[in-house]
Amino acid sequence: MNTQPGVFTGALKMDEVPIMQLRARLKSEIGDGNRLGLLTAADGADGHQLLTLIIQTQSGGVSLLNSPLPHDAVSYASLTPDLPQAHWFEREIADLWGIRPVGHPRLKSLVMHDSYPTDLFPLAEHVTAATARKRSRRAPYRFTVVQGNGVFEVPVGPVHAGIIEPGHFRFSCLGEVIENLEIRLGFVHRGLEERLTRCDWRMMNYLVEAASSDTAAANATAHAFAMENLCSVPAAPDVRKMRYACIEIERAACHIGDLVGICTDLGFGAGGTAFSALRGDVLGVAELLTGTRFMTSVIVPFAHKYMPAKPLLIEATRRLRTCSSQLRSILPLLLNNGAAIERMEGMGDIKTSLARDFGLVGPAGRASGIAYDVRKVIAQPEYEQVEWQPPTYFEGDVFARTRVRAEEAIVAMELAADMVSRITSSHEPDSSPATLPANSVGVGIVEAWRGELIHLVMTDSHGRVSRYKIKDPSFNNWTALSIAVRGRLLSDFPLCNKSFGLSYSGTDL
């Protein structure tokens, strides 16, 4: 069953694939232009089930497979050996559901830390006594130890030096050279998916905005599309334009913010100042259109709150165009700067084949030759008014990622200006249904500034939200970071890390 979640098509039908055949099915489907959107678990009619979302990157369709586990079963044959993209998904399922992927090459906890009770599997609710007995307790976390003469470990975090989120990096070094980097996340696991199934569905948008609060607009939009598809209620054209404009402004602001970070990591004060002043201007546009710098609480399912009046829209369009030309004029500070290029070129490179195996998304993927961009793949009429192409490079190094982000920021501001200028009314429509349909699934996929962001919502037989899954783009990209710094120097890590610009809270949820 195919559908296009960017444009309205209504609720998604699930294909049932027996768990025994899932591995073969995915092996044949993924890689052939298709990618694994997400892999997660949910409670089924009789025990747990695995849900697999496959995205056809050529046609733009998606298909959702459900594979019920046998009654009381708490394990299945791991998919990771054939499908490296499933690596972290399976670790997450093991953490939150206690379902064990047998044969997983590196099974350890991802988000559930040792500070939680070892028998707490927070999302597995309808557990029978038999299932509970069969589930093994979570093992304490063990870091991979690199052995050899002169190898030493540098532990960094969870509290990091900069003004960034917490996570732990365990470097195994030989002198200054990084032999292995193990990334331990989960420090900001806030139990978001559990909270989402507990709260009133009308309030869910406030929670999803906090999933990774620097990506509030994209999360709220994906949520809105998921809910609208679930209920088969389409959003008004102006509402869609406003949502996409918000996502594009968020993209521009965040990319410029990371350019500031890259300049700071290069120790390039002049560049840092120039970009941070511009970022302030872009956030000013966001404030003008939505009332906050992070565009929170405006993008809601079935409506758009605080629709700005026409004069504001005209002003925002003008300011966006100014910002875009300003960015063009200051970019040479960083991108034509020989010393900066020397630091970035060839640094932390990810080859295209590796990027494909890990299913890299967003700017990191596009810098490594993966042209996948949700805005192009899944038909969205709002994006077809202007001629544009997502920038793609093949080098996969810090310089390529920086260029992708800089060019995307320019395009984003132009797209946003175009969308804002096309909004015709300031009327705030509201087509909320009274209740949600029972036993339905809705999916929303958008290109957030870090890449493909997926929201999946399921309802039970009473029309209550029984499962809500968010797949943040960073989830796909973290492994690439640890590969990118292998063989590099310790002092190169901050620059590589910033060029990826990943979200910890979006991954940990």
Next chain:
Amino acid sequence: MSRISLVGLAVTVLESIIMPFLLVGILRSCRSRLQKRRGPRVVQPLYDFLRLARKQTVLSDETGPIFKNAPVVSLTAYGLVALVVPWAGLPAPISADLILFVFLLAAARMATGLAAMDTSTAFGGMGASRESALSIFVEPTLVLALSAVAIYQGSPWLNALIATPVSTGGSAYVLPLAVAAIWICAAAETARMPIEDPVTHLELTMIHEAQLLEYSGPRLALMEYQAGLKLTVYYGLIAQMLINEIVIKTPITRWAATTTIMFCLVVLAAIIDTVLVRLHWRKLPDLLAFGLAFSLVACLLAALKG
């Protein structure tokens, strides 16, 4: 002791208390202005010092006596450096040769490095290792550059810098080359761009500051003061060498010219901090090798003249 040297001593001591704060304050203020900010006040480093001096010291269980005493040891070393180098534009109160100067710097570096390793943290060890790696280049450069000057003056005593004759012919290049070499040493030793980013928050890229991460309270205050003192002495030394190109009559004008040049050097450092990109760790030897080459050529030129 003559009256001149007593006045010299008093001025040197007074300046080595004031100048570190003032120069660091001016440097930060200039850098802020170049980064289009209002920035901290010039007296901010003094406020920072006073705040740290009043703050409680926190020691981890891993640290031992070396860590606790190193700040005093290195302070003594830098204090002596300030007394043997005629950086203030007046003859130094203690007459010493260039080897003692380099030795004192090395002693301070050793104290800091050992203290960093005494914390038994990964960052401390990393910082100490990086600092020692840099010193492999810095020390010979410094010795050679100062030797070039010594050969040129015909005296290994640092105080001879005060009375250097105006250079002519091929030897006119000796002092500029030595200055360039010492400027590179100063950048490496005082954690300046393009060798180290002085405003970085990232432990992984730190060189000098990684050694200090475990310090707190008054000891940290001492360490920060010493960093300022080191900067002051280096810039004062460079000023002495530059000043020889100008004809200076009286000690007062010499002192005033020195101080002016030091302020100019600080502004130059602020500009470099703003517009340059930090070099990759593997490229640092290239830059430092330039310093070494400059000092070698300076030595040769000076020797040829003799």
Next chain:
Amino acid sequence: MLPSLLNYLKSPRCTADEIFPDLSAANRGLPAITSAPCTHGEGCTLCADGCPTKAIELPTDEKPEVALDLGKCVGCGHCMRVCPTKTIVTSRSTRTAVKRREDLVLRAGRPTLNVDAAHSPFKQSVVVRYVSTGDNATDLEVAACTNPIFDASRFGIHFTASPRFADVLLVAGPAPLAMQEPLCQTLHAMGQPRVIIAVGAQAISGGMFCGGYANANGVSSVLQPDVWVPGNPPHPWMILHGLLLAMGHPLALHT
């Protein structure tokens, strides 16, 4: 590159001259409570019904006035919009930090800021150790405080990598279980005197995360903050207000 650099060097200073200006007119601001009488007695529950974090306490017989907890408020703007009597209105002030948790609970006729010119060892210089516990928008706003526009350094505020250097522990995010021990360890690595600041609604109350299995109920479940900065995320000026309040800086004290 050189023309861009020259242009840059010619550009004027970015730093905002006005300290704690009101937010721009387009900004939604935070709610404030006026003395206009509430019509809850006639059955109006509009504000509380739409509040995602149940931050509004409607009048009861014992407490005849409406109360709004800014520490829970996520700034969605619902209450200011629907209130028919203008009892809840918009405030665009950026002087929002307070020193006592209970001062965040707004009531009619009460000032939002308690002025307390206590002696402070950090009046001229303070070093901040920032710990994020899962609210990366606040991370960005805290980082914005250090940028050339807001320029915290002009007040003598510096951010540091080492907790040993720090006087202020600035915490954002709801402090979920896995971050509680690192938070305590960071605090214990800091020497006295020290100040703890909770920044953002998530840090103050857990925001929307409150009540889950991850114990993401805010910083106060592990530490006792001395200064509270509401907002979701707070505007950089609000964060600077919190920092200056912690410093005992005269700019933060007068209203």
